[in-house]
Amino acid sequence: MRLALPRLALPIFVAICCFMLCSSLGASCAVEGFVLLDGAAGAGGTGGGGSVGGSAGAAGGICGHVQAPPPPATSDAGNDVEIVLAMRDFDIGETALENGPLVGYDLDALCSCRGDGPSCNPPPYAEADTCDGPSGRDNAAAGLWEASSVFVPELASTAMTAEITAGHFTLLMRIRNYNGQPNDERVEVAFFASPGRDNDPCLTVPPAPPTWNGNDSWPVASTSLTPNMGAGGGCSAPGFDLEAPRYIDPDAYVTGGTLVATLDDLAFLIRNEDTLAEIHLKVASITGRLGQAASGWLLEEGVVAGRWPVEELRLAFVALAANGVSLCSDSPLYENLRNAVCNYPDIASALSGPTTPCDAVSFGLSFAAAPALLGSIWEHVTPPSMCAPGTDPAADSCESRL
Numbered sequence: 001m002r003l004a005l006p007r008l009a010l011p012i013f014v015a016i017c018c019f020m021l022c023s024s025l026g027a028s029c030a031v032e033g034f035v036l037l038d039g040a041a042g043a044g045g046t047g048g049g050g051s052v053g054g055s056a057g058a059a060g061g062i063c064g065h066v067q068a069p070p071p072p073a074t075s076d077a078g079n080d081v082e083i084v085l086a087m088r089d090f091d092i093g094e095t096a097l098e099n100g101p102l103v104g105y106d107l108d109a110l111c112s113c114r115g116d117g118p119s120c121n122p123p124p125y126a127e128a129d130t131c132d133g134p135s136g137r138d139n140a141a142a143g144l145w146e147a148s149s150v151f152v153p154e155l156a157s158t159a160m161t162a163e164i165t166a167g168h169f170t171l172l173m174r175i176r177n178y179n180g181q182p183n184d185e186r187v188e189v190a191f192f193a194s195p196g197r198d199n200d201p202c203l204t205v206p207p208a209p210p211t212w213n214g215n216d217s218w219p220v221a222s223t224s225l226t227p228n229m230g231a232g233g234g235c236s237a238p239g240f241d242l243e244a245p246r247y248i249d250p251d252a253y254v255t256g257g258t259l260v261a262t263l264d265d266l267a268f269l270i271r272n273e274d275t276l277a278e279i280h281l282k283v284a285s286i287t288g289r290l291g292q293a294a295s296g297w298l299l300e301e302g303v304v305a306g307r308w309p310v311e312e313l314r315l316a317f318v319a320l321a322a323n324g325v326s327l328c329s330d331s332p333l334y335e336n337l338r339n340a341v342c343n344y345p346d347i348a349s350a351l352s353g354p355t356t357p358c359d360a361v362s363f364g365l366s367f368a369a370a371p372a373l374l375g376s377i378w379e380h381v382t383p384p385s386m387c388a389p390g391t392d393p394a395a396d397s398c399e400s401r402l
Helices: 009-025 140-148 157-165 310-322 332-342
Strands: 029-031 034-037 065-067 081-087 170-178 184-194 217-221 247-255 258-272 275-293 296-309 360-371 373-378
Touching: 081 296, 140 332, 140 360, 157 258, 170 217, 184 258, 184 275, 258 296, 258 310, 275 310, 275 360, 296 310, 310 332, 310 360
Parallel strands: 217 373
Antiparallel strands: 029 034, 034 065, 081 170, 081 360, 170 184, 184 217, 184 247, 247 258, 258 275, 275 296, 296 360
16 A cells, blocks of 8 residues: 555554554454464465465564464364355445554555555555555555545445345355364355345345345346356346356365455445446455354354455446446546546555556455345346447546546
8 A cells, every 4th residue: 555644643653552562462463353463474474365465575563464364273073054144234444544444454464654665556646545554454445435425425335235234235155065163174155246136037026125034035146157058047047057156265264263265356246226336356355253143144243355456446436326327437427436436546456566556446345244045146237338439437547637
């Protein structure tokens, strides 16, 4: 992330306090289900799954690095269970940014503005303060969400949660080969985007809002599946199969009751009224504390973290803001949104070094998940742009600001 001169005094003060606190606690300490790594771990520290940390520079020695916990030493004895969960709330953390983002992971093993410099080379159009939060949390998306909500209030985390509560979208996860115990060295986790219960192709009557008791069926977007010709049929989209997920970690694990999954790519849908847009993350990680209730398995204190390529993010925001109407590049609202998005690139979309261009926005999302059912397959077709030639946002870019 890039240095913001107006806030130099705060990082120095926090860095000193962080150093004193970590010195008193020892080499590492647990924070909210994660591990706080010793800053002296050196360059390119990785998270528990081996792909969470970055490869950029030496980690600062005066600030901890919050990352996923490592795998367990051994697995507990138990019988395999299969669990399906649905995200039931959504919080980027844009309402609590006084001391930096409080949601997310340290994605690059650096504490930018807290003893370290940036992990990539910021573009000249990136002007926002994107300093790391406590313990090196990278989540420039929180600042972007705060800025964009001024123009489009429907983008706020509270509005997104209201859409989920109404059954209009969610992120589904299927856990297999899990022993049901606090420690399991290897489980399989697959992720599926859902466009909402009202987009179920097998729907015959309007759906009720989800009850979160394990009986809610959610359709799965075809974009979450690898095409599998010959599968499907009936009212589901042909050529797709729930047994062929596109986003899957076969080497996930559970340690001390916390699920940890890492993926090179993860995409899921968010929705504003009738408009869907895609969050597409690179080098993504998902964690959460598993537990049981009368309704079934739950996941609490969940975190989704990753790197959102800025050009994909820009088009997603444009789609949501347009709310079903093409928002063209000659619109003042489009210009405001583009400028907001282009202010926040702070990380590279792949593991990088300090000379690599920052072409993505770091992303952190807090959530909880409840038991659910995988439903029918919905074919995701991107609607065509209705913009006049030369005004299609897909032909624009952040470089056009220069």
